[in-house]
Amino acid sequence: MNKTVSHHDYLMKHLTDAAEAAAYLDAVAKDGDVKSLLKALRNVVEAQGGVGNLAKKARLSRTTLYKTLSPAGNPEVGTLDAILAVYGIRIGFFPAARG
Numbered sequence: 001m002n003k004t005v006s007h008h009d010y011l012m013k014h015l016t017d018a019a020e021a022a023a024y025l026d027a028v029a030k031d032g033d034v035k036s037l038l039k040a041l042r043n044v045v046e047a048q049g050g051v052g053n054l055a056k057k058a059r060l061s062r063t064t065l066y067k068t069l070s071p072a073g074n075p076e077v078g079t080l081d082a083i084l085a086v087y088g089i090r091i092g093f094f095p096a097a098r099g
Contacts, residue, residue, distance in 0.1 A: 015047035018088035025089065035071060041083070042069050048087055057086045 014020045021044045028040040045054050051069070055062045060082060068075045068083070075083075081091055 011043055012047045015044050021047070021087055022089045025084075026092075034074075038069060038071065038073050038075075041080075044087060045069060045083070054083065054086055058082045 011024075015024060025037070025040055025044065028037050045051060045065075048054070051062055051065050054060075055065055058065075060079065064079070065083070067073060068079050077091070084090060
């Protein structure tokens with residue numbers, strides 16, 4: 001008998017890997033929706049041990065991180081870079097397709 005796994009459980013398992021997390025964030029970022037990207041980043045944070053763990057590793061306050069990652073968050077590039085660096089991910093820039 002096959003056991004089903006929830007989408008959330010599947011994500012949490014796979015987002016512990018830096019390459020998987022980077023590919024996931026990249027795919028979501030391509031849609032251009034900042035709210036979706038923040039949700040995806042919250043998923044990565046959860047999979048990697050949560051905000052408390054991130055705060056210690058990034059040397060940022062929990063309050064700052066909760067505000068940054070909230071649905072209304074508007075992270076500064078430096079904060080976003082610090083968060084991603086903890087997980088071995090960096091921000092990249094690529095030419096947009098013309099047309």
